[in-house]
Amino acid sequence: MAADILLDINNIEVVYNKTVQVLRGLSLSVGRGKIVTLLGSNGAGKSTTLKAVSNLLTLENGAVTAGTIRFDGNDISRLTPHALVRRGLFHVMEGRRIFEDLTVEENLTAATFALSGRGLKPTPFDLVYQYFPRLFERRNGRAGYLSGGEQQMLAIGRALIAQPSLILLDEPSLGLSPVLVEEIFTIIASINRDLGVSMLLVEQNAAVAFAVAHYGYIMETGKIVLDGPTERLVKDEDVREFYLGASGGEGTRSYRDIKHYKRRKRWLS
Amino acid sequence: MSDLLFFFEVTLAGLGSGALLSLTALAFVLIYKATRVINLAVGEMLMLGGYLFFAFAAGFGLPAWAAIPLAIAGGGLVGAVVERGLIRPMLGESPIAVFMVTIGLGSILVGLVELIWGTDPRALPAFMGNTPIFIGEAYVSRKIAIAFAVAAVVIAVFLVLFRYWRGGVALRATATDQAAAYSCGINVPGVFSLAWVIGCGTAAGAGVLLGSIGGISPAMGVFGLSALVVVIVGGLDSVAGALVGGLVIGLIEAWAGTYLGGEFKLVTTFGLLLVALMIRPYGLFGTTEIERL
Numbered sequence: 149m150a151a152d153i154l155l156d157i158n159n160i161e162v163v164y165n166k167t168v169q170v171l172r173g174l175s176l177s178v179g180r181g182k183i184v185t186l187l188g189s190n191g192a193g194k195s196t197t198l199k200a201v202s203n204l205l206t207l208e209n210g211a212v213t214a215g216t217i218r219f220d221g222n223d224i225s226r227l228t229p230h231a232l233v234r235r236g237l238f239h240v241m242e243g244r245r246i247f248e249d250l251t252v253e254e255n256l257t258a259a260t261f262a263l264s265g266r267g268l269k270p271t272p273f274d275l276v277y278q279y280f281p282r283l284f285e286r287r288n289g290r291a292g293y294l295s296g297g298e299q300q301m302l303a304i305g306r307a308l309i310a311q312p313s314l315i316l317l318d319e320p321s322l323g324l325s326p327v328l329v330e331e332i333f334t335i336i337a338s339i340n341r342d343l344g345v346s347m348l349l350v351e352q353n354a355a356v357a358f359a360v361a362h363y364g365y366i367m368e369t370g371k372i373v374l375d376g377p378t379e380r381l382v383k384d385e386d387v388r389e390f391y392l393g394a395s396g397g398e399g400t401r402s403y404r405d406i407k408h409y410k411r412r413k414r415w416l417s
Numbered sequence: 418m419s420d421l422l423f424f425f426e427v428t429l430a431g432l433g434s435g436a437l438l439s440l441t442a443l444a445f446v447l448i449y450k451a452t453r454v455i456n457l458a459v460g461e462m463l464m465l466g467g468y469l470f471f472a473f474a475a476g477f478g479l480p481a482w483a484a485i486p487l488a489i490a491g492g493g494l495v496g497a498v499v500e501r502g503l504i505r506p507m508l509g510e511s512p513i514a515v516f517m518v519t520i521g522l523g524s525i526l527v528g529l530v531e532l533i534w535g536t537d538p539r540a541l542p543a544f545m546g547n548t549p550i551f552i553g554e555a556y557v558s559r560k561i562a563i564a565f566a567v568a569a570v571v572i573a574v575f576l577v578l579f580r581y582w583r584g585g586v587a588l589r590a591t592a593t594d595q596a597a598a599y600s601c602g603i604n605v606p607g608v609f610s611l612a613w614v615i616g617c618g619t620a621a622g623a624g625v626l627l628g629s630i631g632g633i634s635p636a637m638g639v640f641g642l643s644a645l646v647v648v649i650v651g652g653l654d655s656v657a658g659a660l661v662g663g664l665v666i667g668l669i670e671a672w673a674g675t676y677l678g679g680e681f682k683l684v685t686t687f688g689l690l691l692v693a694l695m696i697r698p699y700g701l702f703g704t705t706e707i708e709r710l
């Protein structure tokens with residue numbers, strides 16, 4: 149296997165409750181230092197794919213019944229979820245899942261367990277506060293009282309504390325205002341650039357995902373149906389129609405193109 | 418005046434046993450919070466603690482300062498074995514099944530103790546002294562006063578650890594969201610074990626205190642029932658509820674036992690349970706998620 153592949157998912161099948169098959173031979177890979185996006189409609193199996201990688205699937209009575217998943221060259225099937233985190237694979241789950249009863253700082257403290265046994269220096273919480281200054285102001289407040297956007301920042305902040313080499317990000321734009329989505333994705337792109345962290349980014353919002361990702365996969369009912377570098381995907385007619393909402397000519401399309409182009413420029417410059 | 422003094426003395430005694438109830442309730446809450454298991458064997462763990470102390474102090478003739486930690490460690494060890502051997506294999510089974518297993522465990526512990534030490538009540542070797550303590554003019558039994566002080570200190574230490582120790586954060590994180598705790602790199606099964614070890618060790622320690630006040634017998638596990646009432650009233654997952662609830666129930670049992678007669682003690686406790694359940698089914702301090710049993 150090529151040394152520059154960090155995550156390699158090969159032909160996996162996933163079954164819930166020993167009965168419901170959700171993934172049917174899905175393959176994808178994430179290169180070192182890259183942001184790869186995984187798109188698809190509701191219920192396609194995106195979250196399931198991420199849970200299969202982080203091994204959180206077992207908590208929901210799901211299992212990988214065929215295929216292999218390799219992280220950093222090693223098969224992950226026999227590793228517990230916390231052991232995987234301690235090898236540098238961090239899953240930011242759908243719906244943020246911060247610890248609401250804990251303070252912001254305690255949420256970050258919880259993530260320090262990801263450093264156990266790795267011989268790394270503890271991550272200064274200031275790193276998180278540099279990217280998300282708003283969290284610093286709220287650091288002693290209850291995390292449950294944060295706004296949705298701040299909670300998403302905290303969820304990503306926990307990932308930063310864990311010093312991962314790969315972050316699985318499940319719909320970070322969920323329920324956020326467009327301004328906030330833009331802010332968060334700008335930071336996602338800069339985390340990738342500054343720290344060299346690879347990311348597998350699941351999104352419904354294809355436009356923002358394409359703006360930060362290097363490569364994209366599109367899945368439907370449990371399999372990949374299309375993949376390619378982002379530049380190529382954004383030009384693909386089907387992708388434009390179904391995921392970027394450009395429905396055949398007229399003003400809407402060109403308007404979106406311009407907006408999209410602007411965003412892309414701002415984020416990637 | 419002397420009526421008032423008597424009432425005051427009864428109240429102090431009630432606070433003393435209330436503190437022990439709080440401590441035992443804390444063992445329940447700790448285990449429930451981390452693992453969502455209602456461990457009905459906490460009362461029997463408490464009894465076992467009393468007997469372990471008896472074995473080390475009277476059997477092997479160890480001094481109290483050695484016998485007490487050994488009894489607590491013994492309780493913690495049993496907790497670890499039970500968690501690994503009985504509870505963890507049942508992960509994902511219905512809560513009722515697990516609940517039943519803990520009831521069975523309680524009976525097994527009673528049976529074992531009866532086999533080894535017989536059914537007769539015994540007195541624990543005295544280690545607290547007998548000189549009474551006076552608060553103003555009010556008399557308090559020295560043992561009850563010591564039990565109160567020890568329970569209060571232990572509870573305070575727990576509160577501090579819960580809040581500021583990194584392991585306390587792991588425990589609360591696991592209690593709030595298991596999957597998210599895993600995703601932060603927390604060793605969730607490790608937290609389960611830790612909660613059982615600390616919970617059962619605490620119960621064993623409470624057993625030593627209780628046993629040195631009133632002696633030990635295989636039936637002393639019924640104290641766990643009052644503690645169960647405390648956690649149901651206070652909220653299964655609420656530390657504050659365990660503390661306040663323990664003191665309240667201790668007081669009410671003392672008052673009812675003195676002014677209405679001993680047979681009213683448990684009746685009042687369970688009456689209170691019914692009322693509390695009707696007003697706030699999830700406990701006075703508990704989260705508003707009703708546990709269906």
Ligand SMILES: Nc1ncnc2c1ncn2[C@@H]1O[C@H](COP(=O)(O)OP(=O)(O)OP(=O)(O)O)[C@@H](O)[C@H]1O
Nearest residue numbers: 164168170188189190191192193194195196197208
């Ligand atoms: N724990 C579970 N048990 C049984 N079926 C499940 C479970 N979790 C998900 N599924 C099913 O698997 C399918 C894929 O779910 P998944 O959450 O992976 O979709 P998704 O692509 O992330 O969708 P969304 O965009 O809505 O988040 C759905 O049909 C869903 O009903």
Ligand SMILES: [Mg+2]
Nearest residue numbers: 194195196242
């Ligand atoms: Mg999803």
